[in-house]
Structure formats: C-alpha cells, structure tokens
Amino acid sequence: MTATSVRTRSRPWVRLPRPDRPTAVVWGTAAAAWLLLVALAVLPSGGHAHHHGAAGSAGPGWWVIYPAMVVAMKWPLTAPAVSLVVRSSFRSRRVLHATIVLGVGTALWLAFGAALQLVAGTLGWTATPAWTVGWLGVGLAVTWLPRRARVLWTCLRLPPLHPGGARGVRTAALAGWASWRRCAILCGPLMAAMVGPHALAVMALATAAAWWEQWHARAAGDPVPRLLVAGALAAAALGGSGLFGAGGWLG
Amino acid sequence: MFVRTRLDVWRLSVGSELAAATEPWHPVLDTYARGVQLMMERDNPPTPDSWLWAANTHGVPFGEPTHVRWDQCAHASVFFLPWHRAYLAWFESTLITLTGDAEWALPYWDYARDPDQTLTMPPEFTVPERTVDGQLIPNTLFRPGRTTILPIDDVGYGGLVEPRFVRAFPRAGFGGLDADGRFGTLESLPHNNVHVDIGAEMQSTTVAGRDPIFWLHHSNIDRLWEAWLALPGSTRLEDQTDLPAQLVSTWGSAVIQFGDTAAHPANATYQLGQLADTTAQPLCYSYEDARVPEPIAERIAEIRATLPGGPMGLDETDRERWTPVGAVADAHSQDPTTIGLEPLPLGLDGAGPTGLVIDLAGVRAVHPHAQYTVWVRTAPDAPAHAAGRFATFGLEGTPDDEERSYAIDAGEVLPILQAEGWQGGELTVEVLPTAGRPDAQAPDRGIDIAQIVVYVRT
Numbered sequence: 001m002t003a004t005s006v007r008t009r010s011r012p013w014v015r016l017p018r019p020d021r022p023t024a025v026v027w028g029t030a031a032a033a034w035l036l037l038v039a040l041a042v043l044p045s046g047g048h049a050h051h052h053g054a055a056g057s058a059g060p061g062w063w064v065i066y067p068a069m070v071v072a073m074k075w076p077l078t079a080p081a082v083s084l085v086v087r088s089s090f091r092s093r094r095v096l097h098a099t100i101v102l103g104v105g106t107a108l109w110l111a112f113g114a115a116l117q118l119v120a121g122t123l124g125w126t127a128t129p130a131w132t133v134g135w136l137g138v139g140l141a142v143t144w145l146p147r148r149a150r151v152l153w154t155c156l157r158l159p160p161l162h163p164g165g166a167r168g169v170r171t172a173a174l175a176g177w178a179s180w181r182r183c184a185i186l187c188g189p190l191m192a193a194m195v196g197p198h199a200l201a202v203m204a205l206a207t208a209a210a211w212w213e214q215w216h217a218r219a220a221g222d223p224v225p226r227l228l229v230a231g232a233l234a235a236a237a238l239g240g241s242g243l244f245g246a247g248g249w250l251g
Numbered sequence: 252m253f254v255r256t257r258l259d260v261w262r263l264s265v266g267s268e269l270a271a272a273t274e275p276w277h278p279v280l281d282t283y284a285r286g287v288q289l290m291m292e293r294d295n296p297p298t299p300d301s302w303l304w305a306a307n308t309h310g311v312p313f314g315e316p317t318h319v320r321w322d323q324c325a326h327a328s329v330f331f332l333p334w335h336r337a338y339l340a341w342f343e344s345t346l347i348t349l350t351g352d353a354e355w356a357l358p359y360w361d362y363a364r365d366p367d368q369t370l371t372m373p374p375e376f377t378v379p380e381r382t383v384d385g386q387l388i389p390n391t392l393f394r395p396g397r398t399t400i401l402p403i404d405d406v407g408y409g410g411l412v413e414p415r416f417v418r419a420f421p422r423a424g425f426g427g428l429d430a431d432g433r434f435g436t437l438e439s440l441p442h443n444n445v446h447v448d449i450g451a452e453m454q455s456t457t458v459a460g461r462d463p464i465f466w467l468h469h470s471n472i473d474r475l476w477e478a479w480l481a482l483p484g485s486t487r488l489e490d491q492t493d494l495p496a497q498l499v500s501t502w503g504s505a506v507i508q509f510g511d512t513a514a515h516p517a518n519a520t521y522q523l524g525q526l527a528d529t530t531a532q533p534l535c536y537s538y539e540d541a542r543v544p545e546p547i548a549e550r551i552a553e554i555r556a557t558l559p560g561g562p563m564g565l566d567e568t569d570r571e572r573w574t575p576v577g578a579v580a581d582a583h584s585q586d587p588t589t590i591g592l593e594p595l596p597l598g599l600d601g602a603g604p605t606g607l608v609i610d611l612a613g614v615r616a617v618h619p620h621a622q623y624t625v626w627v628r629t630a631p632d633a634p635a636h637a638a639g640r641f642a643t644f645g646l647e648g649t650p651d652d653e654e655r656s657y658a659i660d661a662g663e664v665l666p667i668l669q670a671e672g673w674q675g676g677e678l679t680v681e682v683l684p685t686a687g688r689p690d691a692q693a694p695d696r697g698i699d700i701a702q703i704v705v706y707v708r709t
Contacts, residue, residue, distance in 0.1 A: 084430050087420060090575055146319045146512050157431050160612035160701045163575035215497050218505035
C-alpha cells in the first residue's frame with residue numbers, strides 16, 4: 001500500500017461511530033430534557049416562557065424549566081469530560097465520578113441562573129424580551145473576540161484524573177468545574193439570555209451555536225456559530241413565547 | 252504546479268567543519284542561511300515575516316509580551332503533526348518570498364539514516380562563522396550551547412510501529428490519543444528525545460523555534476509521518492471508525508492561522524483538509540526519500556502482525572477494555588513507589604491482562620532531567636524491568652506550574668512480569684534519570700508526579 005493510494009482511498013460519505021456508554025447516557029438524558037421542554041412549550045398555558053418565569057421572578061416553574069434547559073443544552077457539552085472521567089476511574093467508582101462531573105456542572109449552572117435572577121430582582125429588572133435580546137447581543141459580540149478559539153481549545157484539557165478514593169472525588173469535581181468553566185466561556189451570555197423569557201426556537205438556535213463550536217473547536221473564524229447566535233437574537237427580537245413565538249414585543 | 256523536493260541535509264553538506272567555515276555551501280543551505288538572515292533583519296520590531304515572529308508563533312518565553320497568533324504550538328495532541336506541517340509550510344513560504352528562490356525547500360535531518368555520519372549535526376549548523384564571497388561572516392545557522400551528537404537510541408523508528416493514528420486513552424496512537432494531554436508515539440520518539448538531546452534553545456518549547464536546526468528536525472518528523480503512511484496497515488485518522496464523532500468533527504474542521512490579525516502578505520491560513528497531501532496546493536512539496544529502510548519496515552511489519560487486533564490494530568472496543576487498577580498520588584522521581592492494585596480483571600477467556608500502561612500524570616519540574624526511564628518490579632525486591640522512557644521536553648524553561656503527562660506503554664515487559672508470577676496485588680514503579688546521559692547524575696534535578704496510575708487491558 002503506497003502513500004498515494006492511502007491518501008486517495010475512498011471513504012464512506014457518512015460514518016457514525018458508536019458512542020461509548022457514558023456518552024450515550026448523557027445524550028439520552030439530554031434528549032429526554034428536550035422532549036420535556038418541547039412538550040411544555042406546546043402546552044396551551046403559554047409554553048416556555050410561562051413556566052420559565054421571568055427574569056427577576058424565579059417562580060416554581062423556573063426551577064423545573066431552567067434545570068431541564070441546563071440538562072438539554074449543557075450536558076452534551078460535558079459528555080467528553082464524562083467519558084474520560086469514566087475511563088479513568090476504577091470500575092466501582094465510575095457511576096459516582098460521572099455523577100460528580102455532571103452534578104458539579106449542573107449545580108454551577110443553576111447557581112449561575114439563580115444569581116442572575118437575584119441580581120435582576122434586586123435591580124428591579126422584570127421580564128422583557130430586551131433581557132434576552134441584550135444577552136444574545138453580548139453572546140454575538142464575543143464570537144468576534146480574536147482569542148476566543150484559543151481559549152476554547154486550551155480549556156478542553158482536564159486535570160489529572162484519579163481513579164478512586166477521596167482524590168478521585170476531588171478530581172472528578174475539578175473535571176466538572178473545568179468543563180463548566182469552558183462551557184461558561186463558550187456560552188455564558190447565551191445562558192444568561194435563557195434566564196429571560198424566550199421561545200423554544202431561540203433556545204434551540206443558541207444551543208446549536210454552542211454545540212457547533214464544541215464540535216468545531218479549532219475552526220477559527222467559522223461563521224456558523226455567529227450566524228446561529230444572530231438567528232437566535234433575531235428570533236428573540238421578534239418576541240413571544242411557546243415554540244416559535246407568536247407576536248412580538250415590538251408590535 | 253511545481254512540486255519542490257525537501258532534501259536530506261547530509262547529502263547537501265560539505266562534510267566537515269573546516270569546509271563549512273571556508274568553502275561555499277550547497278545552494279539550498281546557502282539560501283537557508285540567507286533567508287534566516289533576512290528574517291532576522293525584520294525582528295525589530297517583529298513582523299509576520301520575521302524570525303522572531305516565526306519562532307514566537309511556536310512559543311513565547313514566560314513573562315514576555317505575546318500576541319494572539321503566538322504561542323500556539325500543538326503538543327501532546329492529535330494536532331501535533333498537522334499543526335507543525337502547516338507551521339513549516341508557512342515558514343518555508345516566508346523564506347521563499349524573502350530570498351526569491353521559488354524552488355527552495357526546507358531540508359530534513361534524517362539523523363538515523365547513517366549513524367556514523369548522520370547522528371551528528373551537519374557542520375553548516377555548528378561552525379560559528381562561514382566564508383561568503385571571500386569574507387568571514389557570522390553563521391546565522393549556528394546557535395551556542397547545543398549538543399551536536401545524538402544518541403542512537405533516541406532516534407530509532409520505534410515511534411512508527413503503532414498502526415493507528417489515534418488510540419483511546421491511555422494508549423498512544425501514532426499521532427496521539429483521543430484526549431489531549433498525552434504524546435503520540437512519534438512525538439515521543441524521536442521528536443521529544445531530539446529536542447532534549449540537542450538542548451540549549453531546543454530544550455524549551457518557548458524558544459525552540461529560534462534555533463535554525465528546529466526546522467530541519469521538524470521537517471524530518473513530517474517526513475516520518477509520510478513514511479508511516481506508506482507502511483502497510485497504517486491507518487489515518489480519517490479512515491478510523493472507532494473514534495468519538497466529536498474528535499472526527501474537530502479534526503476535519505480545524506483551521507490553522509499564522510501571521511497577524513491585521514492584513515499582511517505573510518499571513519497564511521490552512522484548512523486541515525489541505526494538509527493531507529503534501530504534493531498538492533498549498534503545500535507543493537515532496538521528500539527526497541520518505542521510506543522506512545527496508546529491514547526496519549520488515550521488522551515493523553513483524554511486530555504489527557503480533558498486535559491485538561492484527562496488523563492494523565483493529566479493535567473497536569479498545570476504549571472499553573482498558574481500566575485503571577491502581578494509583579498513587581504525589582510521587583517523585585528517584586523515589587520507588589509501590590502501588591497496591593485492585594484485582595486484575597480477566598478477559599472473557601479467563602486470561603490475564605494483555606496490555607499494561609503506566610500513566611504519569613501532572614508532572615511538574617523546575618529543573619528536570621532531560622529523560623527518564625520508568626522501571627517496574629512485581630515486588631520491591633524483585634528484578635527491575637525498564638517499561639519505557641520519556642523526554643521532558645516542555646518542562647524546562649516553562650512556568651513552574653506547567654504540567655506534562657506521560658502514558659508509558661509497558662506492554663513489552665508485561666509477559667516478563669507474568670512469567671515471574673505476577674497476577675496483580677502490587678506493582679513497584681520507579682522513575683529514574685536515564686542512565687548514561689550527561690545529566691543523569693545531576694543531584695539538583697527531578698520531577699514531581701501528581702499521580703501514577705496503572706492501567707491494564709483485558
């Protein structure tokens with residue numbers, strides 16, 4: 001087999017490697033969260049924003065919707081870290097360590113959202129689409145930062161992962177923190193936007209932007225995430241709630 | 252489309268230091284020296300076509316001002332090989348533009364070709380001055396403080412045995428692992444070894460690019476990538492079916508940018524897909540000889556035939572068959588560590604482990620030895636067996652909290668351990684400076700290891 005023949009050998013057009021078990025569990029749970037959110041969005045009571053609550057008013061519905069959003073949007077971004085932590089753990093510690101990675105990241109996002117709610121409430125900001133539009137605007141602006149791609153791919157590395165014991169718990173928690181930190185850099189403004197009312201389509205576009213960047217971590221200058229965030233911003237500006245939003249705050 | 256040929260530097264060399272200092276050089280090396288001079292003349296302040304800008308693109312000394320497109324070298328990553336391929340191509344194009352020699356191609360240093368000769372750095376790089384047009388001038392290819400003879404054990408073809416470009420952690424593929432932070436087999440041998448063997452600026456990632464020999468070393472590493480591709484059974488990342496989809500996506504979409512964020516003629520952008528074929532645009536080069544010598548190629552084929560999964564190393568469940576069985580935290584070189592192990596998992600056929608990796612993670616050092624050997628014993632008083640070696644390229648000259656991790660494939664000693672009756676229980680690991688090296692007895696050097704983890708494969 002010559003070098004030339006290796007280079008020119010044909011490949012299947014689509015290849016879908018079988019995900020490992022941790023990845024499948026994470027994605028499966030995220031998919032279930034999406035189904036829940038879609039179901040809530042099409043409920044006649046007003047959908048996504050109604051249960052969401054407004055920025056500055058974290059009602060009971062917010063504590064259902066927002067965690068579901070975190071699972072739906074963020075857990076897939078944590079899947080690579082979970083996979084590596086599981087492979088680095090004693091068999092008897094795999095479930096525990098995976099739970100810690102996901103738990104730490106989820107808790108941090110919940111704290112992030114709750115903190116924003118608290119700030120908004122303290123400052124008297126109430127739910128307007130301007131909250132969502134504003135944060136999406138910030139999210140769009142940061143896609144132009146020259147160092148963004150560098151920061152994102154350097155943050156992919158995890159600290160040394162211990163397979164068990166107290167140190168294993170600590171390193172799994174550090175992995176959850178490192179994964180959350182990268183996630184926060186990737187789409188902190190987008191998650192801040194999610195705290196406010198928005199149509200599910202806005203969330204879907206913002207999610208697509210974050211996932212796209214995760215899966216194209218070294219694609220410097222890639223316009224796709226920027227377009228997706230811009231699309232989310234446009235959808236948010238149209239206002240409304242539910243699946244795609246109906247009517248708008250402008251009219 | 253004109254395809255340039257990268258030539259073996261020793262076939263271009265005048266052969267001796269006396270000749271290098273007094274006689275005209277081969278045009279390729281003369282152009283290289285002139286090009287380096289032209290790049291250096293643009294260093295104050297650095298511009299995208301200057302020597303310092305090129306070197307700083309690889310690494311920047313700690314504490315010095317940096318730039319968004321500097322300090323971007325890819326190490327301990329599957330992007331190590333393609334990033335350096337693009338880096339060399341960019342450097343080459345800059346030098347071609349400045350010298351006006353459109354046919355010039357960066358030579359390579361095939362240190363292993365003829366050990367009696369080629370282990371030694373060519374004299375064009377070791378003489379401080381050379382004669383041009385009858386005048387003695389400083390030699391821009393010379394850098395002080397280097398070691399100019401490489402140990403033969405450090406430049407072998409062992410890094411080319413692994414048939415798959417990527418392996419699942421903790422096992423190293425030719426190009427890397429499916430998780431960043433560990434070295435692929437070629438990056439370990441000979442790349443890291445040659446860096447620490449030469450020493451001086453080459454020993455640190457932050458300034459290695461300032462040494463003109465750096466570029467010939469990496470030209471050879473790139474050539475060895477081509478040589479590996481030509482070996483039966485070698486499988487490119489694009490052709491593997493056992494990788495996480497996200498890794499495949501990240502690889503295929505990668506973009507590498509050099510130069511400035513502001514417009515400059517020397518700026519360049521490479522898509523990863525453009526780096527697969529060196530003879531196509533925008534690379535347009537080939538190697539004078541990109542083959543593994545026949546006896547070595549035959550030996551590699553023999554070894555590959557014995558690998559789990561056959562000559563192509565096909566084992567799509569590999570990721571799920573490695574498991575950690577013991578670990579210890581806060582170790583130090585030269586201090587033997589006995590690690591208690593969990594019961595070794597058995598294969599479906601009841602057989603013992605078929606693979607053994609000693610993972611040294613979170614290694615830090617202020618002044619490391621250049622190279623360490625990992626020794627394993629089935630008990631503290633049992634015979635020691637060398638499991639593998641690693642060079643500490645990247646630790647010297649970097650911030651004290653800079654970390655590296657090394658996954659040592661101890662598969663070759665596993666049968667020896669099993670023959671001694673090892674069935675688990677414990678394993679004693681000792682990390683010692685490799686014997687016979689200039690710094691092996693240096694008392695003020697060492698590494699701290701955050702954790703040592705023993706992995707086995709069923």
